Amino acid sequence: MNADLLPSLRRLVRGLTAIFWGLPSTLLICVLMAVAEFPRTLGCAPPLIATGLLLLGVFEMARFQPQERTWQAALERAQLLALANFGLSPFVYFWSRVPTETYYFQAIITLAVTAVLFLLQLNQVLQRLVALLPDEPLREDTRFFTRLNLTLMLVGVVLVGGWYLLARLNQLPQPVLEALDFGSVARIRFAMVVILVLVPVSVTMSLVWKARDVVLGSVYGPRA
Numbered sequence: 729m730n731a732d733l734l735p736s737l738r739r740l741v742r743g744l745t746a747i748f749w750g751l752p753s754t755l756l757i758c759v760l761m762a763v764a765e766f767p768r769t770l771g772c773a774p775p776l777i778a779t780g781l782l783l784l785g786v787f788e789m790a791r792f793q794p795q796e797r798t799w800q801a802a803l804e805r806a807q808l809l810a811l812a813n814f815g816l817s818p819f820v821y822f823w824s825r826v827p828t829e830t831y832y833f834q835a836i837i838t839l840a841v842t843a844v845l846f847l848l849q850l851n852q853v854l855q856r857l858v859a860l861l862p863d864e865p866l867r868e869d870t871r872f873f874t875r876l877n878l879t880l881m882l883v884g885v886v887l888v889g890g891w892y893l894l895a896r897l898n899q900l901p902q903p904v905l906e907a908l909d910f911g912s913v914a915r916i917r918f919a920m921v922v923i924l925v926l927v928p929v930s931v932t933m934s935l936v937w938k939a940r941d942v943v944l945g946s947v948y949g950p951r952a
Contacts (some may be wrong), residue, residue, distance in 0.1 A: 736792045737943055741822040743922030747850070750781030751936075754843075761820045768824055775817035782846070792860075799856040799892075801807070806853050809846035813839065813883055825886050832881040842879060851877050854935050863942045870935055877928040884925075 757774045760767045769776050775846040786806045793799055819835035858870045902911060 739788045739791040741940055741943050743785040743790075743792075744936050744943065746781045746785035746788065748933055748936045748940065750778060750785055751847075751933055753924060754778040757927060758820050761824045765917075768821060772818040772821045775820045776814065779810070779817040780813045783807075783814045786810050786850075789853070789857075792857075796856075796860065799853075799860060802849070802853045806846065809842055809849055812842045813846055816842065829900045832860060844885070847932060848878065848881065850932060851935075854932070854939060856943075857939055861942050863938065866938055866942055869938065873931050873935055877931055880921045881926050 754775070757767060757778045761775065786803060788829035790800065790807070791801050816835055816839040819832055819839060823829070823836050854870055855874055858867045861867075
């Protein structure tokens with residue numbers, strides 16, 4: 729192991745760890761902000777801290793293999809999206825306090841879009857990362873599961889977009905409107921969370937942790 733490479737590997741491990749904990753923290757805090765009062769008492773701090781973890785993670789990872797242009801280009805796109813998430817995260821608190829304010833709602837929609845794009849780009853970053861690591865099974869797993877994540881998120885976007893589009897077509901027959909059950913907001917939220925967020929986040933966390941273990945093995949040797 730090249731001694732000059734060890735500091736960058738340690739930064740890479742710190743970055744992967746921050747992303748691993750930042751993904752579920754961001755999701756949990758944003759949901760709690762919408763439905764519970766306790767996190768709102770802390771103001772903008774919870775969403776800023778959670779998204780800040782993700783921002784820290786992608787910047788820490790950039791210390792690894794700075795000469796690899798494809799890897800660094802993928803990281804730079806992730807950094808821009810993470811920065812956008814960080815800047816928009818206070819609106820989660822503002823919207824929870826004044827949900828009728830159109831400006832806050834538009835900011836939340838923008839945050840949702842940038843968050844999904846960040847998750848997609850993070851999967852690209854993981855693909856570039858494992859290409860630099862000496863672990864062929866991890867490459868195959870990452871290739872398969874990143875494609876699965878992309879498919880799930882695209883399906884989720886199509887379902888949610890189609891639901892809202894149909895909801896605005898007043899010319900549909902009444903039996904069709906009743907079958908679509910447009911008033912059941914809880915159902916569409918549940919489907920969106922499960923398909924568009926929960927499963928891809930869980931899969932991405934698993935890939936992040938596996939990559940972290942491989943890097944730790946490079947630094948400290950295989951675990952017993």
